[in-house]
Amino acid sequence: MSTKSTAVMMQLATADGDSKQQMVVFANKAVYRRSLTEGTRTRWRYASVGDLPTWVEGYVNLTKAAPTPMSISHGATLMEVTEDEATEAEGGAFPRNVGLRYSRVIDAMDADPTSNVPTPDVKQYVQDWIDAHSRDDNAWIDTHVHSAGTAVVKPAAPEPEPEPEPEVSVATTTGGWTYPETKGGYITRPNGTKYKVRKIDGTPDVQVIREARPDREHVFLFGEPGTGKTALVDSAFGDDLVTMLGTEDTEVADFIGGYTVRGGGSYGWTDGALTEAMERKVPLFIDEIGVIAPKVLTTVFSVMDGRDEIRITANPDRGIVTAGHGFMVLAATNPHAPGVRLSEALLSRFAIHLEVGSDYSVCREMGVPDVLVTAAENLDKRRSTGEIGWAPQMRELLRAKAQWTKRGDTFAIRNLISGAPEDDREVVAEVMARTTGKKLTGLVL
Numbered sequence: 001m002s003t004k005s006t007a008v009m010m011q012l013a014t015a016d017g018d019s020k021q022q023m024v025v026f027a028n029k030a031v032y033r034r035s036l037t038e039g040t041r042t043r044w045r046y047a048s049v050g051d052l053p054t055w056v057e058g059y060v061n062l063t064k065a066a067p068t069p070m071s072i073s074h075g076a077t078l079m080e081v082t083e084d085e086a087t088e089a090e091g092g093a094f095p096r097n098v099g100l101r102y103s104r105v106i107d108a109m110d111a112d113p114t115s116n117v118p119t120p121d122v123k124q125y126v127q128d129w130i131d132a133h134s135r136d137d138n139a140w141i142d143t144h145v146h147s148a149g150t151a152v153v154k155p156a157a158p159e160p161e162p163e164p165e166p167e168v169s170v171a172t173t174t175g176g177w178t179y180p181e182t183k184g185g186y187i188t189r190p191n192g193t194k195y196k197v198r199k200i201d202g203t204p205d206v207q208v209i210r211e212a213r214p215d216r217e218h219v220f221l222f223g224e225p226g227t228g229k230t231a232l233v234d235s236a237f238g239d240d241l242v243t244m245l246g247t248e249d250t251e252v253a254d255f256i257g258g259y260t261v262r263g264g265g266s267y268g269w270t271d272g273a274l275t276e277a278m279e280r281k282v283p284l285f286i287d288e289i290g291v292i293a294p295k296v297l298t299t300v301f302s303v304m305d306g307r308d309e310i311r312i313t314a315n316p317d318r319g320i321v322t323a324g325h326g327f328m329v330l331a332a333t334n335p336h337a338p339g340v341r342l343s344e345a346l347l348s349r350f351a352i353h354l355e356v357g358s359d360y361s362v363c364r365e366m367g368v369p370d371v372l373v374t375a376a377e378n379l380d381k382r383r384s385t386g387e388i389g390w391a392p393q394m395r396e397l398l399r400a401k402a403q404w405t406k407r408g409d410t411f412a413i414r415n416l417i418s419g420a421p422e423d424d425r426e427v428v429a430e431v432m433a434r435t436t437g438k439k440l441t442g443l444v445l
Contacts, residue, residue: 079149226395
């Protein structure tokens with residue numbers, strides 16, 4: 001790995017926790033930031049900061065400032081970027097895939113209490129990183145890159161394998177594309193975690209959506225948060241995919257492309273996610289599609305209804321872009337989340353509509369304590385009848401498994417209770433007490 005292909009990520013939070021700033025710092029001291037307030041995200045913005053350690057020290061000092069003191073909520077962690085992405089950053093453009101990789105690191109650090117969060121001394125950590133770059137110390141960098149922030153698939157750490165299943169040969173399908181291999185019923189995702197392959201009418205779920213690709217049958221996935229929609233797409237296509245995360249701020253330019261600031265204050269054209277996927281002849285995955293404004297989503301209509309091309313009017317030199325063989329659109333959302341808008345015009349263009357739920361038997365197979373799974377099954381039945389609005393899904397249960405191992409059963413149970421929406425917390429605590437024999441409340445300081 002080249003010492004040039006790393007960046008430092010960090011997250012800062014106000015004392016009350018309502019506002020956060022996320023930051024990515026590249027080796028050339030280019031810094032990008034975005035703000036999160038009450039669940040909304042701004043776009044990544046370039047920030048010129050001068051001497052990097054001084055800037056970091058200044059942010060640490062903000063913990064003592066008023067009226068909105070900040071603290072480093074995730075320390076500082078190295079993530080890996082590709083040479084091409086580093087070049088984009090040096091030119092003044094924030095690479096889209098770096099943002100997605102950053103989000104995965106944050107998710108992994110939240111979900112896995114054993115994740116390698118480095119020293120809280122942010123200033124010293126960043127200085128160590130700069131020093132490692134100056135002396136080409138790849139050994140230091142390799143041991144500090146967070147596993148969820150790698151730009152390439154790295155071998156996962158050995159772990160006990162479940163009882164082997166008959167091998168399912170899905171390495172290649174019609175069309176000649178090579179896909180991640182299924183071993184013992186599991187696929188290793190690009191972030192290094194394992195995905196348990198499930199069946200749809202006897203056919204592996206990854207195979208179902210792979211077989212939709214040759215005929216460009218667009219796929220729509222819907223279900224509660226944490227059920228594995230994104231994991232399914234990652235596992236099916238690996239790195240042979242362009243992913244974009246939908247927000248309320250998503251614009252047409254995020255799909256098509258636009259002019260961005262380059263080094264020296266100049267402007268240059270950067271393709272959007274849709275344009276990139278069409279030209280690379282790979283699937284486009286639109287995660288959280290339901291929160292994108294319907295008028296923005298009309299951008300993808302022409303390539304979903306057989307016309308297979310877009311005209312880039314914002315850049316006449318770019319002209320017409322045609323979708324190559326292998327392009328398709330996949331999308332995922334929670335249809336019950338606040339603010340989700342799904343038009344009939346959009347939904348009618350998907351050939352396959354697949355509801356993704358939590359398979360609690362898979363949770364047991366992956367080592368989640370049985371009492372937690374039993375409680376989750378009970379709560380999910382109540383959720384399906386409308387009695388409550390939330391139940392632990394696979395993501396929460398796998399997180400609870402890790403916490404059970406590291407911090408004990410009481411902590412894991414109390415944290416599950418705390419994670420429930422306030423209106424449902426009392427019912428969750430009552431079901432947990434009946435199932436586990438422990439009458440507990442959520443985590444409280």
